[in-house]
Amino acid sequence: MADNAQSPGSARALGTSIADVLASDARPAPAPLTTHAYEFLGDADLPTHRYTCDDFFQQEMSGMWSRCWQWACREEHIPTVGDHYVYDIGPYSVIITRVAVGEIKAFINSCTHRGTRLLSEEGPGSGQGFHCPFHGWSYDLDGTLKDVPGHWDFPHVCEATHSLQSVRCDTWQGFIFVNFDIDAKPLREQLDVMPEHFSHFPLSHRRIRLHVQKALPANWKAAQEAFMEAYHNFTTHDAPTGANAQYDIFGPHVSRFIHSLGHYSPEALSDYPGDKWRAPPLTEQELLAGLPVEQRQLAEDETARAVGAQQLREALGAQLNVDFSAASDSEMLDSIEYHVFPNAFFFPGILISMAYRFRPLDDDVDSCLFEILMLEPLAEGATHPDPPEPVYLEVEQSYTEVDELAWLGAVYDQDTSNLQLQQQGLKSSRKGITLGNYQEARIRRFHLTLDHYLAQAHLAQGSSDG
Numbered sequence: 001m002a003d004n005a006q007s008p009g010s011a012r013a014l015g016t017s018i019a020d021v022l023a024s025d026a027r028p029a030p031a032p033l034t035t036h037a038y039e040f041l042g043d044a045d046l047p048t049h050r051y052t053c054d055d056f057f058q059q060e061m062s063g064m065w066s067r068c069w070q071w072a073c074r075e076e077h078i079p080t081v082g083d084h085y086v087y088d089i090g091p092y093s094v095i096i097t098r099v100a101v102g103e104i105k106a107f108i109n110s111c112t113h114r115g116t117r118l119l120s121e122e123g124p125g126s127g128q129g130f131h132c133p134f135h136g137w138s139y140d141l142d143g144t145l146k147d148v149p150g151h152w153d154f155p156h157v158c159e160a161t162h163s164l165q166s167v168r169c170d171t172w173q174g175f176i177f178v179n180f181d182i183d184a185k186p187l188r189e190q191l192d193v194m195p196e197h198f199s200h201f202p203l204s205h206r207r208i209r210l211h212v213q214k215a216l217p218a219n220w221k222a223a224q225e226a227f228m229e230a231y232h233n234f235t236t237h238d239a240p241t242g243a244n245a246q247y248d249i250f251g252p253h254v255s256r257f258i259h260s261l262g263h264y265s266p267e268a269l270s271d272y273p274g275d276k277w278r279a280p281p282l283t284e285q286e287l288l289a290g291l292p293v294e295q296r297q298l299a300e301d302e303t304a305r306a307v308g309a310q311q312l313r314e315a316l317g318a319q320l321n322v323d324f325s326a327a328s329d330s331e332m333l334d335s336i337e338y339h340v341f342p343n344a345f346f347f348p349g350i351l352i353s354m355a356y357r358f359r360p361l362d363d364d365v366d367s368c369l370f371e372i373l374m375l376e377p378l379a380e381g382a383t384h385p386d387p388p389e390p391v392y393l394e395v396e397q398s399y400t401e402v403d404e405l406a407w408l409g410a411v412y413d414q415d416t417s418n419l420q421l422q423q424q425g426l427k428s429s430r431k432g433i434t435l436g437n438y439q440e441a442r443i444r445r446f447h448l449t450l451d452h453y454l455a456q457a458h459l460a461q462g463s464s465d466g
């Protein structure tokens with residue numbers, strides 16, 4: 001094998017880069033897609049106990065999940081004053097409620113009398129306030145303590161001391177985020193380049209077309225890491241694309257990959273096994289056949305990307321009543337995936353337009369919930385329709401059971417097919433996991449940031465103990 005150790009992280013796959021592809025596109029990409037941000041962050045193995053050990057899982061709960069911003073729901077889940085949404089993460093639960101037309105608040109889902117959970121199920125609902133099923137304490141929509149049956153026995157209880165405990169809450173592009181740490185820095189800091197980049201890609205003006213939830217038999221980090229690199233494409237998806245994907249790390253909380261469709265570089269596969277994708281390389285006509293667009297004979301000077309992107313502009317434009325004439329080829333076609341620490345992915349593309357979220361399932365280190373929200377641009381002037389009910393799949397069910405996922409169903413089955421084996425293998429391994437310096441750099445960045453949260457929590461614990 002070639003030795004790339006001289007300058008770790010500087011090596012790239014042979015062949016055409018994403019920057020080259022985007023630079024030769026018929027419709028040029030906007031500034032965020034032509035930026036690059038990578039730095040070498042080390043190449044030491046990561047210990048497997050991070051994925052398998054209950055103690056580490058509990059550290060994540062108390063040190064990270066309770067202290068960082070996390071996407072809880074979309075604004076269209078609570079469109080009307082009085083609507084609420086319950087979001088659960090591990091042992092923690094929060095009620096997010098629309099208290100006025102332009103005002104959202106969040107509270108810990110727990111009665112201030114003896115702690116009873118107020119709303120039992122995760123998900124949306126509505127009402128004029130909250131009522132505890134145990135002794136009947138009640139609260140206004142804005143969390144203010146309203147009524148205490150037998151108040152004569154509670155002279156020490158009043159609105160100021162016993163209203164619902166507030167949780168930090170903020171919005172970005174139609175997503176509602178919460179943070180249990182009332183002293184947390186603003187959401188904007190955690191979002192880093194996201195507001196600037198997504199000023200080009202307004203996700204607030206997309207609707208949820210489909211929401212799929214599936215239990216997966218792996219630690220939540222292992223599951224999301226299967227979606228952070230395209231290195232697996234050749235083997236897991238038997239696809240020649242992805243070897244030239246671009247990886248960017250914009251800061252501790254935000255990373256990205258760009259993986260181009262309608263193009264691939266045979267040179268990039270020079271050290272992958274077999275000749276299947278190398279000789280002869282796919283023609284532009286064959287590349288067009290790989291895109292979900294109407295097929296036609298290409299002229300000599302036409303490319304699959306330019307024609308595919310234009311077909312999508314026209315077909316999706318007519319279907320959705322949206323003008324895509326200003327959208328670049330890359331936005332129309334590519335898999336562009338931003339990750340926001342700790343667990344959310346946002347895709348600004350038009351064909352590949354979605355958001356993902358990975359969470360632990362209850363308190364189980366070995367399983368998680370993977371949610372896919374397929375997003376769709378709204379017509380000019382249209383308002384958000386009610387979001388669809390989530391479709392829930394058990395561990396053993398196939399994504400192909402969800403018709404609306406179309407060709408993506410089989411792809412998600414492939415993506416999740418290795419997870420149980422990986423979770424099992426991690427438990428018997430004597431060594432840590434090894435990461436590629438470039439293609440798996442986002443995974444390393446994630447773990448460094450996780451360590452930072454755990455160290456901060458440890459420090460805070462130390463100072464409160466002593």
Ligand code: FES
Binds near residue numbers: 111113133135136
């Ligand atoms: S625990 Fe809620 S009213 Fe007693």
Ligand SMILES: [Fe+2]
Binds near residue numbers: 415
């Ligand atoms: Fe994949």
